[in-house]
Amino acid sequence: MSDIQEGCGDLPQRRHARRRTGLIMSAVLAGIAGTCVAVAPGQATPVANISMSEETTDVAAFYAAPADRLVGAPGSVIQLRPIDGDPGVEGARNYLVLYRSVDMRGNTVAVSGTLAVPDGDAPPGGWPLISWAHGTTGVDDSCAPSHDTSADFPAHDYTSLVRKVQAQWIAAGYAVAQTDYQGLGTPGPHGYLIGTAEQRAVTDMARAAREVDPEIGTRWVAVGHSQGGQAAVFTDAQAQQWAPELQLLGAVALAPASHQGIGLQASQMATNTGAAGALGPLTGGGTAFLPLIIRGAQTVADVDPARFLTPRAAAMVSLADTGCIAQLRDSQEWGGIPPGEVFSPGGDMSTLTRVLNENDPSTLTFTQPLLVLQGRADTTIPALATDAMVMRQRAAGRPVQYRAYPGVDHRGVLEASYADALSWVNGRFGR
Structure with a gap:
């Protein structure tokens, strides 16, 4: 391991170097000061071909893998670098990882994410793994959680809160991997909200985590919040078939997005009847998520927002391409559009609602246990929607446990439910 010691100096993982094998064997010092990037043994195009004189001095270049570097199996690692500070998780060795996944057109794509491994020695069987699916930050590359290196990050108030909860998982002895999702950062x-694409990113991140640190075990659980809650349910339904070499023990979905298609149809109907403002509490409140929903649906279908949005709203969809959710909520952007001025009366929203209904987690078939956690005071993902999702899943015989928290809002459920989530996950691992 002399290469990594010489190339990476006093990195946090140095004291573990002698007991680790696998990916971190051919590290090189790239153009970013203190950055160590590596590739899996036997990969056709080693990262050593990236010299310090090239554009790698730009951190963004880490996320843009050349086409000839994309060849490889889903979950295999393209390159990585250690993380010092944000977006790392306290109490762990942290890495920024670029890995391979497969998009909805069957193409191999690069996906970014982060990995946090507890300090110390792994327990027998390896570190139990949590593959974390994050909530909505946006669809522009700048909104990827792995870009959160300071309080200036647009979603820092959310991502920093998530990391505090993840630090509790680290302290409890779990490795935590978190994907940025396909096309977010890369x-x-x-x-956005395309369940199978999210599932592949979450599952392939679990694969990549084991390649980065072989002391991570083969057993894992998916945990997700909001957008990630929907992703967690899709992972529960599809991951075992996607990655049969790993053993998925179940999933935890916090405030999972569901019934989005029904919600938009209700909003459009309310516009047609002049009651749009009254439906806010029932449809998730706010309009800032709509351009993200449209952009997500456009990755799998020909969705023309001009067919169902007012000219003002249609002209503002492109704001999602340059701003994150906090900017979209601003009163000068989507946050300033009155609910009754979003949908055009009688507009054709059938293609969009079809995509959303196809990606509703309520209809999924799964056999692995699912724990659903929901705040009753949530106005982003209404508790009524989650109630309906769980009722439908239970009616179909799915193994679902459901716990709700009175007075807890959308973000508050992260901390409020941690003890219940930990107890449930510990039980899945037999801890």
């Missing part, structure tokens, strides 16, 4: 469009 080239290509982000399939």
Whole structure:
């Protein structure tokens, strides 16, 4: 391991170097000061071909893998670098990872994410793994959680809160991997709320985590919040078939997005009857998520927003391409459009609602246990929607447990439910 010691100096993982094998064997010092990037043994195009004199001095270049570097199996690692500070998780060795996944057109794509491994020695069987699916930050590359290196990050108030909860998982002895999702941080469009694309990113991140650190075990659980809650349910339904070499023990979905198609249809109907403002509490409130939903649907279908939005709203869809959710909520952007001025009366929204209904987690078939956690005071993902999702899943015989928290809002459920989530996950791992 002399290469990594010489190339990476006093990195946090140095004291573990002698007991680790696999990916971190051919590290080189790239153009970013203190950055160590590596590739899996036997990969055709080693990262050593990236010299310090090239554009790698730009951190963004890490996320843009050349086409000839994309060849490889889903979950295999393209390159990585250690993380010092944000977006790392306290109490762990942290890495920024670029890995391979497969998009909805069957193309191999690069996906970014982060990995946090507890300090110390792994337990027998390896570190139990949580593959974390994050909530909505946006669809522009700048909104990827792995870009959160300071309080200036547009979604820092959310991502920093998530990391505090993840630090509790680290302290409890779990490795935590978190994908940015396909097309978020990396080239290509982000399939926002496209469940299968999200599942592949979450599952392939679990694969990549084991390649980065072979002391991570083969057993894992998916945990997700909001957008990630929907992704967690899709992972529960599809991951075992996607990655049969790993053992998925179940999934935890916090405030999972569901019934989006029904919600938009209700909003459009309310516009037609002049009651749009009254439906806010029932349809998730706010309009800032709509351009993200449209951009996500456009990755799998020909969705023309001009067919169902007012001219003002249609002209503002492109704001999602340059701003994150906080900017979209601003009163000068989507946050300033009155609910009754979003949908055009009688507009044709059938293609969009079809995509959303096809990606509703309520209809999925799964056999692995699912834990659903929901705040009753949530106005982003209404508790009524989650109630309906769970009722439908239970009616179909799915193994679902459901816990709700009175007075807890959308973000508050992260901390409020942690003890219940930990107890449930511990039980899945037999801890």
